[in-house]
Amino acid sequence: MSEAEHCTAAANTMLPVARPFMASQRGKEMRSVSVVIPTVGRPELGRAIASALSQQAMPSEILVVADTLAPIDLPDHPLVKLLRVGPGAGGNVARQAGIVAAKGELIALLDDDDEWLHDHLANQHDIIPQDPANVHWIASSRLFAQDAKGDSEVWPQRLMSASETLPQYIFRKTSLVGGVGFIQASTLLFPRQLALEVPFDEALKFHQDVSWLVDLSKLDDDIAVYQAPKPSVIYYIGSATVSRKITASQSISWADRLDPADRRTIGDFVVVHSIQGAKNSGSLIAMIRTLRTGLRIGRPGGWAIAYAASLILQTAVAKLLIRIR
Structure with a gap:
């Protein structure tokens, strides 16, 4: 044990x-x-x-x-x-x-x-x-x-x-x-x-x-x-926590607390963390909008952008498979 x-x-x-x-x-x-x-x-x-x-x-x-x-x-x-x-x-x-x-x-x-x-x-x-x-x-x-x-x-x-x-x-x-x-x-x-x-x-x-x-x-x-x-x-992990109820817009608004001069951290936060709220809502459009917002208000790094893109792709494929079935 x-x-x-x-x-x-x-x-x-x-x-x-x-x-x-x-x-x-x-x-x-x-x-x-x-x-x-x-x-x-x-x-x-x-x-x-x-x-x-x-x-x-x-x-x-x-x-x-x-x-x-x-x-x-x-x-x-x-x-x-x-x-x-x-x-x-x-x-x-x-x-x-x-x-x-x-x-x-x-x-x-x-x-x-x-x-x-x-x-x-x-x-x-x-x-x-x-x-x-x-x-x-x-x-x-x-x-x-x-x-x-x-x-x-x-x-x-x-x-x-x-x-x-x-x-x-x-x-x-x-x-x-x-x-x-x-x-x-x-x-x-x-x-x-x-x-x-x-x-x-x-x-x-x-x-x-x-x-x-x-x-x-x-x-x-x-x-x-x-x-x-x-x-x-x-x-x-895996229970119905407060974090699973946060919307993307709420999370993005919270990013105002971060140092405005540190655009890398702001961008990474939005496209890695805020995008989870969009994903939890089940909206592919909301996920894409969140990625665009992160690119607009911040300067996310390459790994953050790649993560967001892969998450969007996975969600799109999952929705397509559901339709096919």
Whole structure:
């Protein structure tokens, strides 16, 4: 059984026993961490909480922030606390409410349908700066992206280079298959003070966590990004997420947040990411229009254009086959 499968099985059978983190194991004193889990009451919430309670490096508290009036079933554990917002306030409202209420020096985000492997917080603690006065940094890790069939692969393929900004790393396409960076919410660890200085935009209903990363890139002081190369998060994909409901026009409008001087990043974002909204709508015409928009308002790279063209061609062929049948 793989480590990922073992973690899932444990979460489905019983609440794991909390194992306190011993400083001598890692050679560093553990900084206090508040886990913030925004939720709408998904059935997978128990699995997420169990994974947070199974950490080698135990958090100081686990704040479950419910954006619903429905009852929330929580384990009877002194670290687990329930907060409420909304209902229907949005993921960023829940995240920020948890951050404001947190008592820990650091914040670790965990979506309610994802889970951590047991060494997630310990691995991240190994790579972060230890100076409490330094609050302009974020930490992330690779993850196992698992689909509904149980198949998984490691994301991102490559880590961020020193010459890239956060938007360039996340949005620029450097190869036909993959070729973009990825920093997912459930991998994020950062100082609480940073999120008070640059709060999550509570008005946003989509592109929420990545919008915060873009906002961080606009700070006068460069944000340091620390990435653990070992995957320590299981990210479940394929469900009816908010990202699948974003229209191409909404996504293109969001691109106004990007640096207008960086036309390559704007172009790549539109023709690689915004085009997914057009594809989800089932409109071939909308996909072509999105590509044209990306070419007009940005300067997408060759790999981004090739990706969009291949996606349009695949969609056209699929529609033709349906007609023939």
